Amino acid sequence: MAAVNALQPTDRLRRSFVYRILQANGAVFEEINGGAVAMRFGASTESEVAKARRLGLADLSPLPRTGFKGVGTVDWLTAQGLTIGPDSNRAYRQSGGELAARLAPTEVLLLDSLSGDGALIERLNGAWGWSTETPRKPIGYPMPRADSHCWFAVTGEQAPAMFAKICGVDLRPNKFPEGAIAQTSVARINGIVIRQATALPSYYLLADSASAEYLWHGVMDAMLEFDGGPVGLAAVRELSSGV
Amino acid sequence: MNGTGVNGAGMNGAGRLPAPAGRLIDRNRTVQFNFEGRSYEGFAGDTIASALAANDVWLLSRSFKYRRPRGVLTMAGQDANTLVQIGPEPNVLADRRSIGNGISVLGQNYDGSLENDRGRWVESFGRFMPVGFYYKAFYKPKSAWKFWERVIRNKAGLGKVDVDAHHGYFDKQYLFADVAVIGGGPAGLSAALQAAEAGAEVILVDDTPELGGSLNYARFDGSGEMARTVGGELRAAVALTPNIRVLSAATCTGWFSDNWLPVIAGDRLYKMRAKAVVMATGSIEQPMVFRNNDLPGVMLGSAAQRLISFYGVKPGRRAVVATANADGYGVALDLIEAGVAVQAVVDLRPSVAPSPLAKAIFNRGIRVVTGHTIAEAMPSAARDRVAGVLVAEITGEGTFAQAAETIECDLVCMSVGYTPAGQLLHHAGTKFFYDRASHMFQPGVVPAHVFPAGSVNGTYNLDTVIAEGRHAGWAAAKDAGLAAGAEPAMSGEKGAAGQTHPWPIFPHPKGKDFVDFDEDLQVKDLINGLADGYDNIELLKRYSTVGMGPSQGRHSAVAAVRITAKETGRDIAGMSVTTQRPPYMPEKFGHLAGRVFEPERHTAMHHRHIEAGAKMMVAGLWYRPAFYGPSENREQAIREEVLSVRENVGLIDVSTLGGLDIRGADAAEFLNRLYTFAYAKQPVGRSRYVLMTEQAGAIIDDGVACRFHDEHFYVTATTGGVDAVYRQMLFWNAQWRLDVDVANVTAAYAGVNIAGPRSREVLQKLCDDVDLSAEAFPYMGVRTGTVAGVPVRLLRVGFVGELGYEIHIPASQGEVVWDALMAAGQPFSIRPFGVEAQRVLRLEKGHIIVGQDTDGLTHPYEADMAWAISRKKPFFVGGRSIEIQAEKGLTRKLVGFTLDDPQAPVPEECHLVIRGGAIVGRVTSAVRSPSVGKVIGLAYVAPDQAEVGQSFDIRIGGGRMIEARVVPIPFYDPENKRQEM
């Protein structure tokens, strides 16, 4: 049980779309960038990391993210110092550990690093504005990605087998390399799956924020046979460290 | 009875054989189960049928039509003879399902008990039940069917359905392979190994518990060593190959486009996708047709071999083997080694073809009778098992001499030929052609990415089978894009000739010579069907039902073709078996359904509504509060919610409304093309109604367009319509290529509408960066600002007709703003209101709901929305069509109405507007308005009765007619003063 005066999601304005489920599972929250993130679920860090190595589901929804879309997007982001390669459906890692996920030739989703300091995201959101020059140079438009999508991490050896129960794209590590993106149907809703750069198979799963509770329960049910379960950001960080 | 199976060979000669027989059973683990109320023991690894056979129980079920006793036929899960019921689960294959501790198994298709079926009278009635019986007997007079249907339905069907049965947990999983190999016999194992050597990811699917196929039960040489050696080597090699994944006890039930292969294993349905597939599905041994060929104890030779090899069960005491190939001699050898007394081998052929197996039989001095057949099997006194056969000389095709010898036996093995297990190839579009040399059907052209190998492809010699498997594996790997290396050699005799007898069918004058065991069809039934004019095999199948039972013609289709060819005087070489369609084996609905995925969308305030006692309703995938309070207070709650908005202040969650950000230099031009109104001159900071029509001019959506920047419109759409609207927008701009970007931001924004005369006062408490005064922020104005510390979009819109603000909030902060508004509104007695109250409020204002007050044909003129059409624009989607329809004249018009009679009931949606007995329209919305104090509604009426003041008739429930009067809308606050306060 969390201590009486421990941080709760309702103490903050921005709330995860699944915070009630996290609370019910005994999550311990910590503040990151104005939101309460589930860091662990009561168990010892070692056992939670072990679970994450087998099969874990983590909620990263309170972490910073944004997006840009429209003609000129990639040029503008490049001018802002980002490194974005030519291929769509590929995530490009930035120097601060952020991911620039190119969803289409003119669309980029930006996910903060697991530190969640939000520096790059904030800088980009602040830098974008309606230009007054004519003709206006195309720079794309911001997308409210922090609110449109929930952000989960699915970690561990059994993640590909679990995904095979809810997703028709072959996500096994040898077929879905680090940085690969699949925009596809996951448990019958639209989702974005991004393979993280970790030794173990580990994926970010982003989907309609209004369906977050449904998706959480659906993934949990698919995880049952593998003895998977909820894990906190601490375990996800542990798995991603050293990369 | 109990326990006889435990002690090796049981009493009376039946029972268990010593190892190495019984490769699938674990003799150290006994399993107790019940059959027909009696307790039995078997071993782990036993099927229900094998465990019962070990206990000398051979009667498993009764037949579908004549209730004839039935037992083991194939021991391969291929027939319908062994369908049993386990608790609520009907139609379990007893020769495939493992016994489990404590399970209770019942036979099927009987009244009373399996051994003493009260329904057996049906059989003696059988001669009155010719083929086409149902069509002929029960429709004269036509009303007769009503009576007979109940009787027949009671008798018909397989097993018993328990409608209260607990739902099982079934699920599905995708599988991906470079090469899928279906069938784990010598061809499949070889193919898998070769493909894996080429680097392919291979999935090998086999429907038995142990890889090996016929190597695990059949005999390829006199000693039986060859099968053991080859099988052992292939299995070991597969086990050592990491890139072969084996799915055992798994059935591939179909082939679908692009090598999409459903595989059922336990309670899971795998959805396998393979780049290339090797079909090594083998062949199906065919029964003979003779009188009483369905008696328990009459089985395929391979069934007896499976009983011995898999389960260590002695299949009988005294046997007669009927054969027409070398394999029958292998069966006889297996029986002898199992301690069964082989009374005779009856060879249908005029002379025995030399083979090592035949030679071994001759060496053992077993009696071999050539040129003879079994003319009839005779039942035991209890009529539940074979007790002997009549053996007679064959005098011609299907005929035999009168004189016959009786041979007593309790086991008859039939080894007279095969047919390819080509169902999956059939699904893939392959046609099968009759091959005169082998008397078998053989696959013709096989589609791309599919590679047959082994006996399904007419190859029987073991060496050739293995070579063909290797070759198919190589070809499949190459087809899957792998560097497969040099092409393996493909040579050797296929060995199909001499496997199958051309006419193992011996009709008996007294019948009961079954061609199809599932449907109890005898030779004469097919002949009668042909005589009735159904002289094509596809027609005969449908008329006689041959091949339509659970085993789908696996043992009857070829015989039916042979009979059809003979009776119609046609050459069988020009004929084919009936088309096979998926599934190859029965699938449960549970497998097809899998886990239930029913997506639900929750707004950011979802849990607040539930905490407040809201009765939730479904809108598309969304959950919305219908009203707040218990169901029994529904009417009162809605009324109070309405009055709270009209008189005070209410708060509704409108998060489910669609939201689209339209940005770019052409944003206004884009809206001009997609919506009926004009947007080019719409000022920034203002909103405007949007009405969308499709190409044919019908209304499909509406909302408002808020101009936040010269190049930025935030457009709302209906809850159910936004996804289609968004898709349409992208569709059109893929062609127009305007400088505009469309983003569907529905989920990103929670939304509330705070409405009522006191809404401004409440909002004022939480918002200090927007001047909310009517002058600074008038009706239809839009602003961005901060509410309760959260950046929001503010819209002054008037759907409910009161002063009000729609607040669009980043979804992650929606709950915070809801809570703040409820708290700030508390001194004003703020009340949340639901969709039901909103429907009343909007109807009082005469606003339509797209999809309720419009249908798939409603165009704007019909909906009296000419005001929303700009006719100066060069183009909008649907514009030309609307124009054409308007020129043709209206056929109906949407009007507002009230009922003059204060006692009249409220009409319901779709109650009809009647004039002179004809339908001229219908009610689309109606309610007893709390604000106006009478019944108000919208209805389609004839154009000439649409003037204000005219009356029309509505036919309500019970056929009663009530009079309605056309009135101007809005019904409430006609001058729209309140929303503009």
Next chain:
Amino acid sequence: MKIMNCPLNGPRNISEFVWGGEVRTMPDPNGCTTEEWADYVFLENNTAGIVREWWCHVPTSFWFIAERNTVTDEIIRTYPAGEVFKTRVDFAPRPKTQEGTR
């Protein structure tokens, strides 16, 4: 289940796609006859053979064009709409005489 190759997302199960009708040219909405317009709105050619169709990948709402043989059900080629629709489409203003005549 068939596989369709999405030009943006690669090969996917056909269940991820929706069909958008044949690729057709809109007649001049202000100049064509009623019959020409009705033909455009309501009638499909239903060609037995190779057709050019609109398809949309639902998870990304990406519209593209597929060439498909309706006889063999083979998908021959898929490509972005930009290969066909290269330039901005504009509509001629309505003739003055028609404006507001109702």
